[in-house]
Amino acid sequence: MTVLRPGPLAATLAALVAVFLMMPLIAVIPVSFTPTRYLSVPDAEWSLRHYRALIDNPAWAQGAWLSIRIGVVASVVATGLALLFSLGIWMLQPRFAGLLMGLALLPMVAPPVVSALTLYFFLITLSKMNSFIAYDTWAGVALAHAVMIAPFAVVLISVALAQVDRRIDLAARSMGAGLFTRITRVILPNIRFGILTALFLTFVLSWEEIGVTLFITSVNAVTLPRLMWMGLRDNIDPAIAAISVVLITIVVTVILTKAALERRRARAQEKA
Amino acid sequence: MKQSSRFLLLIGPLLLFLVATYLVPFLGIIRWSVTLPEPGLGQYKAALGDPLVLTVFWRTLRICAAVTAGAVTGAYVVTLLWVRGSPLQRLVVELCILIPFWISVLTRAFGWLALLSNKGLINTWLQSLGILSEPLTLVRNEFGVIVGMTHFLIPFAVFPLASSMRNLDERVLMAARGMGAGRARIFWQVFVPMTRPGILGAGLVVFVFALGFFITPAILGGGRSVMVAELIYLRIFQSPDWGLGAAISVILMAGVGILLAAMMRQVRQGASK
Numbered sequence: 042m043t044v045l046r047p048g049p050l051a052a053t054l055a056a057l058v059a060v061f062l063m064m065p066l067i068a069v070i071p072v073s074f075t076p077t078r079y080l081s082v083p084d085a086e087w088s089l090r091h092y093r094a095l096i097d098n099p100a101w102a103q104g105a106w107l108s109i110r111i112g113v114v115a116s117v118v119a120t121g122l123a124l125l126f127s128l129g130i131w132m133l134q135p136r137f138a139g140l141l142m143g144l145a146l147l148p149m150v151a152p153p154v155v156s157a158l159t160l161y162f163f164l165i166t167l168s169k170m171n172s173f174i175a176y177d178t179w180a181g182v183a184l185a186h187a188v189m190i191a192p193f194a195v196v197l198i199s200v201a202l203a204q205v206d207r208r209i210d211l212a213a214r215s216m217g218a219g220l221f222t223r224i225t226r227v228i229l230p231n232i233r234f235g236i237l238t239a240l241f242l243t244f245v246l247s248w249e250e251i252g253v254t255l256f257i258t259s260v261n262a263v264t265l266p267r268l269m270w271m272g273l274r275d276n277i278d279p280a281i282a283a284i285s286v287v288l289i290t291i292v293v294t295v296i297l298t299k300a301a302l303e304r305r306r307a308r309a310q311e312k313a
Numbered sequence: 314m315k316q317s318s319r320f321l322l323l324i325g326p327l328l329l330f331l332v333a334t335y336l337v338p339f340l341g342i343i344r345w346s347v348t349l350p351e352p353g354l355g356q357y358k359a360a361l362g363d364p365l366v367l368t369v370f371w372r373t374l375r376i377c378a379a380v381t382a383g384a385v386t387g388a389y390v391v392t393l394l395w396v397r398g399s400p401l402q403r404l405v406v407e408l409c410i411l412i413p414f415w416i417s418v419l420t421r422a423f424g425w426l427a428l429l430s431n432k433g434l435i436n437t438w439l440q441s442l443g444i445l446s447e448p449l450t451l452v453r454n455e456f457g458v459i460v461g462m463t464h465f466l467i468p469f470a471v472f473p474l475a476s477s478m479r480n481l482d483e484r485v486l487m488a489a490r491g492m493g494a495g496r497a498r499i500f501w502q503v504f505v506p507m508t509r510p511g512i513l514g515a516g517l518v519v520f521v522f523a524l525g526f527f528i529t530p531a532i533l534g535g536g537r538s539v540m541v542a543e544l545i546y547l548r549i550f551q552s553p554d555w556g557l558g559a560a561i562s563v564i565l566m567a568g569v570g571i572l573l574a575a576m577m578r579q580v581r582q583g584a585s586k
Contacts, residue, residue: 154525159338
């Protein structure tokens with residue numbers, strides 16, 4: 042077995058790639074402490090002014106709050122629709138399952154810019170009929186995000202369903218359980234984890250969505266990524282470095298906590 | 314009857330939702346492309362005859378090819394360690410793949426600006442060490458776009474590679490070793506050919522993703538190396554020419570569709586073997 046382990050050359054190359062992957066995330070840290078108003082590396086003086094700007098400028102908190110609201114609505118809508126769809130495909134195994142699945146996954150595989158233009162067309166058409174779900178409104182963004190993230194929920198829930206033993210469903214059916222009972226009492230408890238994962242992933246995807254958001258918002262529905270985009274385009278605002286450090290810290294904390302919990306669980310299982 | 318009505322209740326909502334919000338509006342885009350500003354295929358002719366548009370298409374293909382090569386190579390090396398390394402190596406590699414994967418495209422593009430721009434980390438250090446007198450132009454050009462996109466796409470190449478490396482028949486490697494092949498020979502003549510489906514899969518995924526990239530080229534290219542997606546954005550919002558923007562979108566969608574169909578065929582052939 043030792044011969045087939047990667048040797049020092051492979052390890053060195055992989056270490057270089059790992060550094061490449063982490064480098065830009067680490068680089069934002071010094072930049073976020075710069076005392077200047079433009080992107081630069083602080084040399085003598087380190088300043089917290091850009092972190093203070095995140096608190097003092099209400100636009101950041103408003104953007105984050107809007108993104109949370111949109112993310113919650115979009116992920117619940119997308120996961121709900123995806124759950125029904127995946128259940129239907131799994132339980133009834135229709136003849137054109139492959140084709141239906143392809144249609145459901147379309148927004149995920151199409152180039153994001155084409156989806157963005159399509160949803161822009163959709164929302165400006167809706168704007169002529171109402172002012173609630175429309176271009177540059179929070180409900181319009183939530184709807185567009187739901188379209189974009191629903192395929193990811195379909196994938197995750199279908200993967201969870203593929204691991205369910207069909208025989209327990211057949212047993213329930215042969216004992217006279219109706220469709221509703223089979224779903225709520227037999228299948229749902231078995232794919233609970235998959236549904237939660239789908240909710241979480243779709244929320245994160247909506248929270249950081251920018252490609253489509255850029256096309257369908259202008260000045261009213263300014264989500265957090267949209268606000269960051271405005272600070273990145275012309276004169277780069279170092280406040281972007283500060284918000285990036287905050288976002289990176291959240292991701293790293295979540296991932297490390299999850300890794301630690303998994304390790305502890307694995308150890309507890311080994312002992313038991 | 315009962316069966317089919319239940320079926321519609323479960324499957325119907327998502328399909329109706331996507332038809333209304335996606336399929337029908339996409340037909341609207343196709344209509345734009347053949348009616349604006351006047352009916353006909355003029356916009357397609359304009360798109361394929363306009364040297365600017367062709368330059369952008371060509372640049373997009375070139376950048377995507379470079380990014381695919383870079384991302385698949387980089388991903389191959391880290392996946393090797395992720396799948397076959399010691400437990401510690403696995404943990405470190407996994408964190409280095411997962412952390413960037415969960416961080417938004419904007420933050421990652423900004424990280425590269427912080428590293429590569431004229432007042433960024435690399436230029437500041439090289440100048441303070443006296444190696445450079447003038448800053449190097451590392452960003453707002455094609456180089457910056459390629460670096461940023463490669464960085465973004467490495468995690469996406471890792472997953473197909475990992476599955477092909479995990480499913481490989483260990484006994485073949487043992488046999489090669491038993492017959493006296495050295496480590497390098499086992500790697501290049503046995504291991505790499507056996508992971509070819511993974512390499513092809515990863516390459517296609519990265520290439521298809523890269524074709525429609527918008528945010529990273531817009532930020533790291535600084536308007537100087539415009540790719541197809543940014544061109545569509547500019548045609549819709551800056552120099553309004555909706556017909557042309559729509560026509561380019563339809564061409565892009567068709568290109569991606571052809572590539573995906575090729576990928577599906579590859580998968581099906583692989584499965585039937």
